[in-house]
Amino acid sequence: MKRIVVLGSTGSIGRQTLDVVRSFPQNFKIVGLAAGSRGEKLSEQITEFLPEMIFCNEKNFLQNNNFDSSCHLVSMEEMVVQENVDIVVVATSGDVAMNPIVNAIRAGKIIALANKEPIVIAGKFLTDLARECQAEIRPLDSEPNAIWQCLQGDPSVSNVIITASGGALRDWDITELYNVKVKDALNHPNWQMGEKITIDSATMMNKVFEVIEAHWLFGLSWSQISVYVHPESLIHSMVEFVDGSIKAALASPDMRIPIQYGLFYPDRFFNPNVSRLDLLAQKNLNFSPLDNKRYPCFNIALEYAKKEGTWPAVLVGIDEVVVETFLNGKLKFGEIPKVFEKVLSQYVDHNDGSLKAMIDAVKWSKLNTYEIVNSIGDNDA
Ligand SMILES: NC(=O)c1ccc[n+]([C@@H]2O[C@H](COP(=O)([O-])OP(=O)(O)OC[C@H]3O[C@@H](n4cnc5c(N)ncnc54)[C@H](OP(=O)(O)O)[C@@H]3O)[C@@H](O)[C@H]2O)c1
Numbered sequence: 001m002k003r004i005v006v007l008g009s010t011g012s013i014g015r016q017t018l019d020v021v022r023s024f025p026q027n028f029k030i031v032g033l034a035a036g037s038r039g040e041k042l043s044e045q046i047t048e049f050l051p052e053m054i055f056c057n058e059k060n061f062l063q064n065n066n067f068d069s070s071c072h073l074v075s076m077e078e079m080v081v082q083e084n085v086d087i088v089v090v091a092t093s094g095d096v097a098m099n100p101i102v103n104a105i106r107a108g109k110i111i112a113l114a115n116k117e118p119i120v121i122a123g124k125f126l127t128d129l130a131r132e133c134q135a136e137i138r139p140l141d142s143e144p145n146a147i148w149q150c151l152q153g154d155p156s157v158s159n160v161i162i163t164a165s166g167g168a169l170r171d172w173d174i175t176e177l178y179n180v181k182v183k184d185a186l187n188h189p190n191w192q193m194g195e196k197i198t199i200d201s202a203t204m205m206n207k208v209f210e211v212i213e214a215h216w217l218f219g220l221s222w223s224q225i226s227v228y229v230h231p232e233s234l235i236h237s238m239v240e241f242v243d244g245s246i247k248a249a250l251a252s253p254d255m256r257i258p259i260q261y262g263l264f265y266p267d268r269f270f271n272p273n274v275s276r277l278d279l280l281a282q283k284n285l286n287f288s289p290l291d292n293k294r295y296p297c298f299n300i301a302l303e304y305a306k307k308e309g310t311w312p313a314v315l316v317g318i319d320e321v322v323v324e325t326f327l328n329g330k331l332k333f334g335e336i337p338k339v340f341e342k343v344l345s346q347y348v349d350h351n352d353g354s355l356k357a358m359i360d361a362v363k364w365s366k367l368n369t370y371e372i373v374n375s376i377g378d379n380d381a
């Protein structure tokens with residue numbers, strides 16, 4: 001029986017993790033649940049899974065809910081280090097779980113990571129720390145999870161190909177992208193995901209983050225990683241080996257499959273609740289290179305990511321603010337690449353290898369991005 005904590009249990013990945021746990025009650029026990037503002041959803045989950053530890057970022061959560069005295073309210077930092085925790089699933093968004101991840105690594109836990117921002121912000125720091133503390137970081141995100149599966153028993157890698165669905169706007173006329181509506185950018189053809197990652201998919205920033213993630217998690221050089229658009233989202237990524245063979249990991253676009261692999265690794269079990277991929281029903285598997293005109297953020301951001309140091313952290317900060325301001329109508333979709341370029345051109349890297357330097361870079365970039373977005377708003381007025 002593996003004892004699991006889920007950080008971000010009320011979100012898209014969190015709920016799907018609980019669904020996997022629901023399918024295997026003999027194998028997994030939820031010992032901790034943590035959420036942000038959806039107290040009501042968390043309360044339902046507590047009633048169903050009876051965790052010993054809970055965290056909610058909502059102020060009035062405890063006033064509005066009564067729980068058994070065996071259920072304790074603790075911080076996420078405390079929750080992940082308890083002795084009765086085997087696996088910490090990180091399904092939060094943004095960088096809110098950075099300190100809990102560091103604590104979990106120091107405590108030598110298995111970290112099943114869907115949340116890519118922390119590894120993008122501090123990839124070298126976290127992977128070095130994990131090696132030192134003999135903690136395991138298992139990727140749940142479908143693309144790095146696919147690479148991880150392809151690499152099993154096969155270390156002679158030549159390069160990896162990360163696939164991209166192309167996002168909600170992949171078939172739109174490029175001239176119409178500038179003023180695209182929020183609801184259209186959120187209308188992903190293949191995946192049901194949280195809002196942030198769905199917009200990141202439309203701008204292709206999600207793939208920039210996955211390239212950075214693959215660089216750190218699998219120790220690949222930047223030139224070993226490429227991205228192809230694959231609109232069917234059936235091949236989740238591929239690894240080409242030195243002898244020219246290519247392994248691809250295919251599955252239905254259902255996040256419960258990589259989540260289950262991450263929880264059970266190295267074992268595999270039949271789950272009657274996940275959809276199977278019917279290859280005979282597929283007419284085509286298409287691939288194309290990224291079109292820089294459609295996805296200008298990709299090259300802008302990747303060029304800076306490759307400088308390493310605190311640059312990836314700056315990308316995360318900018319991205320968080322551009323997505324937030326796009327979603328609340330303060331920024332146009334077509335203005336997003338300009339904002340990236342402006343903020344990046346003003347940044348001076350202050351990297352001393354510390355986690356603080358990375359966190360400071362995120363803070364700096366958020367502040368400066370708000371300023372630049374506001375100045376665009378002023379110019380428009
Ligand atoms: N969704 C996918 O299919 C998918 C696929 C691959 C990778 N990912 C990655 O996985 C991560 C999660 O994505 P998602 O789509 O599941 O996001 P989501 O639906 O927005 O869920 C985010 C979760 O984080 C919680 N949270 C936010 N602020 C918090 C805080 N201060 N303290 C504690 N919990 C907090 C939210 O709680 P409340 O809801 O209660 O506010 C929610 O449970 C992202 O990094 C994303 O890039 C997602």
